[in-house]
Amino acid sequence: MKTNPIILAGIIFGVLTGSAMTAEPSRGKAVYESNCIACHGTGVAGAPKVGDSGRWSVRIKSGMAALYASAIKGKSAMPPKGGNPALSDDDIRATVDYMVAQSGAGKPSPAASTAKPAAAKGAAPVEKAEISRPDPVGAAVTTAAPLVPPAMAASEVNRFNRLLMPVGRRHPPPAEDGIHDPSNDATHVLQPPLDAYTGFPPGPAGNGVDWVKTLEQGKIKPRYDRKDPNAAPVVMDLNIVREVKGSMPDVVYPHKQHTEWLDCSNCHPAIFIPQKGANQISMAQILLGQKCGVCHGKVAFPVSECRLCHSKKKPMGVAQTGKN
Amino acid sequence: MFVRRKAITKAGKLGVVLLAALGLVMDPPVAQAEYGDVVINNYSDAAGMRPVIFPHWFHRVRFRCKVCHADLGFKFKAGGNEINMVKIIDGEYCGACHNGEIAWSVENCNLCHSAKPGTPTQVHESTTQRLVSPSAPAKQ
Structure with missing residues (x-):
């Protein structure tokens, strides 16, 4: 943990000069809640949590210009502009201002600043409200253990990257x-x-059961209505293809298997806007329990089963190097 | 030379023993509950009750997701529904079925309140459990 490169890199900020831009606070809040909250609301991957004045004060000391630069160019685990290139530099500055303001310290004077512990205490409830309000299906921050370490141990990262396979x-x-x-x-x-x-078709992950096949083969007859055993689901047979980056096979989303279990209102419009191209989905979000990750990785088959979603072949690109 | 090698072997053995001991300390047995088992500990510990375990697998054998998550209004978030016994006896949430008609009734406290005391709210084996709150892993 001591040598966690994410934390280390986060602390080592280059001190840049420059005056802070003035920006609209509501814009910053909106950008934060739609983009940054996934990591900065939860403290995942070493991201300093909004409201954690201790970790923010270190960064604020380096000056706002350095913070803006880190957010725009990216820093350790954080991609440039938090992974959303559609945001303008002004958006990013407004968002950084907002996050700093929420983290127990006002914007510092360019000369020097220190975050006061008293301010830190005042900021804690604000942070909680910010996290719990906007996203009811967001990452599950447990109420019983609010004081989680900001980043996991290196060994945990490696274990995680081995496709989340459980031990034995x-x-x-x-x-x-x-x-x-x-x-x-x-x-x-x-x-x-x-x-x-007993008798259920086996699956490779999760409960070790292929629930879709189990239902298809009639091994289980789960009710669609709490009281009426004969109520039939409203099944919609429509595949949605999502083109993805690089050589990863495109994602085919089958409405059929989902509507066997779920109602339209479970996903639309809160999790997915029912319009082609309207939903930004990334594996990072999914791993944090958003979008597909609201169920996949919790109760539906986990993200270790890449090819169950990434199932549509596409032509492979030609390698640019190594061909003499 | 011989003596020295022996000393090294001894030190090596000691190292192995130490490493093994360390391994035991660092790697306690991992809980092997079912994928998707939800522990809900919003109020239980404070009330001196065992936390609740909701087995997703058991319920999905009998009901489609829609029944609870659309009809009964369960949000997709462990601990996010703020369920308490008043709501249950009034027929909300679990009480919509656990009323002695569709499923067994509320007097069977310990069938739900069955977790080890102090178990934090979690979706067992979920990605968020590992990534977002690594301090509350499935280790007991």
């Missing part, structure tokens, strides 16, 4: 699964998962 899956009964309390009598009454999964 075996679906133990509740009393042995590590989260149920074996000293609770009722724990022993609960159905063990393997009892239920």
Whole structure:
């Protein structure tokens, strides 16, 4: 943790000169809530959390010009303009101003500034309100453990990058699964998962069950209505193809398999605007529990199953180098 | 020469033992609950009850996602629905089915309140659990 390069790089800011641009505060808030909150609201990948005056004060000391430059050009894990090139430099400055203002310290004078601890305490509730309000389906910040470290250990990153494969899956009964309390009598009454999964088509990840096939083959008959066992789902058979960058196969999104389980209102319009091209989706968002990640990576098959979504072949590009 | 090599071997052995011990300390057994098991600990610990475990797998065998997440209004967020017993006995959220008619009734407290005390709110084995709140992993 000590040598985490993300934190290290974040701390080493080049001090630049220049006066701060004046910008509209509401614009900064809007940009923050639609772009930056995914990382800066949660502190993921070493991003300083908005409201964490301790980590922000270090950055503010380097001067606003340095902060603007980092946000515009990118810094360690953060891509230029936070990964949204459509934003103007003024947008970015307004957003940085907003994030600084929310983090317990006003914009410092170019000469010198220090964040006061008293201001830090005042800022904490503001930060909470900012995170919890705009995005009900956003990243799951647990209420029981609000003080999470800003970045994970290097070993965790590597484990994560190995496609999230869990160690030694075996679906133990509740009393042995590590989260149920074996000293609770009722724990022993609960159905063990393997009892239920008997005869289900196996899947490579998640519960080890291919739930789509299980439903297709009629191994389960989950109700579509709470009370009416005969209610039939309104299935819509429409594939949406999303073209993706580079050599990754394009994504084919099948409405059919989704509407077997879900109602239109589950996804539209809150998570996905029902209009082609209207939704910016990235794997980063998905990993943070947004967009597809609202379910995939929590209960629907996880992101380790790249090719279940990235399933449409496209012509491979010609290598530019190494051909003599 | 011989003595020296022996000393090195001894040191090596000690190192292995130390590493093994360290490994035991650093890597406690990982919880192996089902993918998608939701632990809800909004109020339970404070109320002296075990936190609630909601097994997604068990419910999806019996109901489509839509029933809870569209008809009953469960938000897609662990702990985000602020469910309490008053809402449940009034027929909201879990109480829409756990009323003795569709599923067993609320007097079976410990069937839901079955988590180890102190288990934080989480979606077990989710990407967000690992990425966003790595301090609350599935390690017990």
